[in-house]
Amino acid sequence: MTQTASPTPSAPPDDVVPGQEIYTPEFRADPYPVYARLRAERPVVKVRTPRFDSFLVTRYADARQALSDPRLSKDLYRAGDTYLAVFGEKARQINTNMLNSDPPEHSRLRRLVTQAFTPKRIEAMRPRVEQIVAGLLDRISPRGSTEFVDEFALRLPLAVIGDLLGIPEADHEEILAGTQVIRTVGTGGRSPQEDRAAIGQAQERLHAYFTGLVAAKRAHPGEDLVSGLIAARDGDGRLSEAELVSTCFLLLFAGYQTTSDFLGNAVVALLTHPEEMAALRADLDRLPEAVEELLRFDGSVPVSSFRFATEDLEIGGVAIPQGSIVTVVLSAADHDPELAADPDRLDLDRGPTPHLAFGHGVHYCLGTALARLEATTALRQVLLRLPDLRLDVPVEELQWLPAASAFRGLLELPLRFTPTPARGGPVTATPVAAPVTAERSGRFPLGDRPVARLGFGCMKLTGPRLMGPPADRAAALAVLRRAVELGVEHLETSDHYGPRIVNELVREALHPYPEQLVVVTKVGARRTPDGGWIPALQADELRRAVHEDLDTLGLDVLDVALLRMPGVGEPQPGAIVEPFEALARLQQEGLVRHVGVSHVTAAQVAEARAIAPLACVQEHYNLVHREDDDLIDALAAEGTAFQSMEGISYTTFFPVRDLSPEQAAVLDAVAQRVGGTRTQVAIAWLLARSPNLLVIPGATTVAQLEENVAAAALALDPLDTAELDRLAAIAGTPPPPRGPHGPPTP
Structure with a gap:
């Protein structure tokens, strides 16, 4: 000073x-x-x-x-x-x-x-x-x-x-x-x-x-x-x-x-x-x-x-x-x-x-x-x-x-700092009873493997601010371990903000990783704590990010890397081409098995697909709010409920926010009949949309995790036509063509 x-x-x-x-x-x-x-x-x-x-x-x-x-x-x-x-x-x-x-x-x-x-x-x-x-x-x-x-x-x-x-x-x-x-x-x-x-x-x-x-x-x-x-x-x-x-x-x-x-x-x-x-x-x-x-x-x-x-x-x-x-x-x-x-x-x-x-x-x-x-x-x-x-x-x-x-x-x-041993006793998670597993949701073709269609988004582990370490590290580790026990096979690890805190948690909780687990990370643009964006889309920046993910996760190759674009403003035509080509080169070098995109427009999806096959396209969704309606409409137009896509995943952190009283009444009526909660019904509705939809809720506690996984069972139980129509009206989307989940994917 x-x-x-x-x-x-x-x-x-x-x-x-x-x-x-x-x-x-x-x-x-x-x-x-x-x-x-x-x-x-x-x-x-x-x-x-x-x-x-x-x-x-x-x-x-x-x-x-x-x-x-x-x-x-x-x-x-x-x-x-x-x-x-x-x-x-x-x-x-x-x-x-x-x-x-x-x-x-x-x-x-x-x-x-x-x-x-x-x-x-x-x-x-x-x-x-x-x-x-x-x-x-x-x-x-x-x-x-x-x-x-x-x-x-x-x-x-x-x-x-x-x-x-x-x-x-x-x-x-x-x-x-x-x-x-x-x-x-x-x-x-x-x-x-x-x-x-x-x-x-x-x-x-x-x-x-x-x-x-x-x-x-x-x-x-x-x-x-x-x-x-x-x-x-x-x-x-x-x-x-x-x-x-x-x-x-x-x-x-x-x-x-x-x-x-x-x-x-x-x-x-x-x-x-x-x-x-x-x-x-x-x-x-x-x-x-x-x-x-x-x-x-x-x-x-x-x-x-x-x-x-x-x-x-x-x-x-x-x-x-x-x-x-x-x-x-x-x-x-x-x-x-x-x-x-x-x-x-x-x-x-x-x-x-x-x-x-x-x-x-x-x-x-x-x-x-x-x-x-x-x-x-x-x-x-x-x-x-x-x-x-x-x-x-x-x-x-x-x-x-x-x-x-x-x-x-x-x-x-x-x-x-230099690590030193804790001086107190170990913190252990409270044992919990096993509910239904994520496998009940059916399977989704992520790259070369089918995975359970209900994944887990690890950023939620860092708490409501979605930045920094979790409030309770022991609880976060317990949630990760429980997720795998419950059959979650798609784990999205990426931090939006700076140091790879989530990666370190995932490694501590799960390494060596179960064979069936697909670990997904994001590279490219990242958020700043004040709400801005750092592009980080140059080839050397992407290479460095991939190596940091490999190092912090303890992996030799990433299962899936998603290129994250800045989710603000009107993107220039072709802005995704050079960074996605750079990510595709890392895939060719064997550092990444599959690639995808996140925070993108429909035009950017088309530009990326012309360069390399996409394992998945990610957008944020909740029952009454989509970050990018144009993208969702464009993807829906490509085939009945996204079926012509290689894959599409929607992250649902807060699936029941912003409901009007009328919408809440509909959701509560369905939840009461099927014996679930609002959150479970909302996640079940997303799973019901299409076999090519992978839903990735998050959780900060084992209880929240189990509630979300229980939604997989609701997604496979029949909902009557009137309920499907009412839920479709809330979401502003067409109902599924038949049944709550469509034909299962092999």
């Missing part, structure tokens, strides 16, 4: 700086040069974003003044239209808490929660924090690699705050899914309007969850903080229901999000300053002081939550009109030379520095002691148990949260 100043942007006539001049792609990776320029040239500056204008305060002295100035209010109800412009109406239900209030309301709310965060109570949590850290590292340390954000940084603080609040461990994934939507706003390729809608939906789900949690704790109180807050409310009426639910949300989000982001930032800071890391590893007793410098150097909360001026005032000599939004840039203040000499240098021997990473004034972070306990415990054990720790990608390729995010953190952090 440097303090090299960029040229001063030309300000509009009203002296408002457009946000895009500050929040650039370079800012996303390293905001500190911009902060240095603002501190030097415009320490209090009005910035315009699409939804609102805000005065940024960047100097340390001004920041401390603003954070303790009672004329800058946090009360969301007093803010009125200003609040709605920033957050939207739906946010009110989860923001009625101490973060968004002023004294005396703030004092009342904070006093009720403070009991859980006394130094004595936090110190009593140390053994549990150490236990959680040890368990997470037991899963990571034997492998020699990890995606640190997903496998450790998110999991530790969520487990800790979950214990404190009394959130069942089984609910952690539900909590994570909702909070990650809010945290990663701006990274999914969505429009701002779609982002706001997604955030609103996530907030509603989290509000509903905590409303249910409060009801459960009221009926069955425990020793957790939520039960304590209920007792305080029900005892003398000091908390309203809205305040109770909103306080739970605040404690959850503030209690784990900021700590998880800081852990990733701290590890990157240490790895990019190897001399400092080596000195710290040699004397781990210095960790408490090191954590303070790491907080100052690259904290996870770059800006304070917004304040608004209740009257005209002045900060740093700049007039702030009544009603204006003020944002204190904590990270800029912490890099002020007036606070620390040579502030852009990481110096773990710097000594005490009154940084603002936890804020200042009446809203000073309540959980500082817990955050420090988690950070020191985690970093100590990471440095001890992951020897030769290093980045697994160049530092320039790390993906950070969006430039204008309220958080400073990484979307993912791939790391490598």
Whole structure:
């Protein structure tokens, strides 16, 4: 990080700086040069974003003044239209808490929660924090690699705050899914309007969850903080229901999000300053002081939550009109030379520095002691148990949260290290009863072998975000082994995102592979965590990808390699020709037995088939949604239900989403008659379409896997004509010519 100043942007006539001049792609990776320029040239500056204008305060002295100035209010109800412009109406239900209030309301709310965060109570949590850290590292340390954000940084603080609040461990994934939507706003390729809608939906789900949690704790109180807050409310009426639910949300989000982001930032800071890391590893007793410098150097909360001026005032000599939004840039203040000499240098021997990473004034972070306990415990054990720790990608390729995010953190952090044995006992999967097998679905001609028409898509193992390692590695391995036991013979391994995490899981679970198993991978275009595409379609890139798949899977030859094209925009004619010719050459060299295509148009299918026979064509499908209707229509037109194709496979990750009430009623009626679930009926319908249709659902648990495999039995049981017609109407496709599955393929 440097303090090299960029040229001063030309300000509009009203002296408002457009946000895009500050929040650039370079800012996303390293905001500190911009902060240095603002501190030097415009320490209090009005910035315009699409939804609102805000005065940024960047100097340390001004920041401390603003954070303790009672004329800058946090009360969301007093803010009125200003609040709605920033957050939207739906946010009110989860923001009625101490973060968004002023004294005396703030004092009342904070006093009720403070009991859980006394130094004595936090110190009593140390053994549990150490236990959680040890368990997470037991899963990571034997492998020699990890995606640190997903496998450790998110999991530790969520487990800790979950214990404190009394959130069942089984609910952690539900909590994570909702909070990650809010945290990663701006990274999914969505429009701002779609982002706001997604955030609103996530907030509603989290509000509903905590409303249910409060009801459960009221009926069955425990020793957790939520039960304590209920007792305080029900005892003398000091908390309203809205305040109770909103306080739970605040404690959850503030209690784990900021700590998880800081852990990733701290590890990157240490790895990019190897001399400092080596000195710290040699004397781990210095960790408490090191954590303070790491907080100052690259904290996870770059800006304070917004304040608004209740009257005209002045900060740093700049007039702030009544009603204006003020944002204190904590990270800029912490890099002020007036606070620390040579502030852009990481110096773990710097000594005490009154940084603002936890804020200042009446809203000073309540959980500082817990955050420090988690950070020191985690970093100590990471440095001890992951020897030769290093980045697994160049530092320039790390993906950070969006430039204008309220958080400073990484979307993912791939790391490598020397494997070490786990220190805990082995994790074993729970035995399960055997349902019907995938073979009941009939057989599909994939290349030179017929395989069961119900396969398995391994990307689902990585969880609802479809990126990074699985939340529970042992469970993922159990699912893979169970899939083979149940007769699954088509295994699609490919990761969309970066390192071949899924391949490594497949190898660990199944190598040496059963003779009947067909392993399918994808090469070519891949997705980025922010929703973009990396083409990776050059001949040398495809060759490298095939060799990486061979290496990580432990194979001498790939059964099937699918060329994945970028699934966005209108492709240029002939764009598939050169990459598919390159893949066909790898087939001729004996590195790949069969080839196919994925994320393509009907025209691209025709172009590829003119070069080499296709083992299969893949597209994503669910009961009421197809990614590419034109492709499906074109393939259907080639013959009755695709029968003239060499093969076509449809991946069905979410087969029953987006149903209207009328469609859901039809599906439920069929499910009730045949004794199945919506998902089973939807998968059975896909299998019923044609003998040349291979369906590849995914699963994150053995129970989900068995439910999907049971769909094979439904596909072979007769559905009456009226049911077939109703399901065809839902799917927007013709019904099968006869019966639920058509003639079996030899």
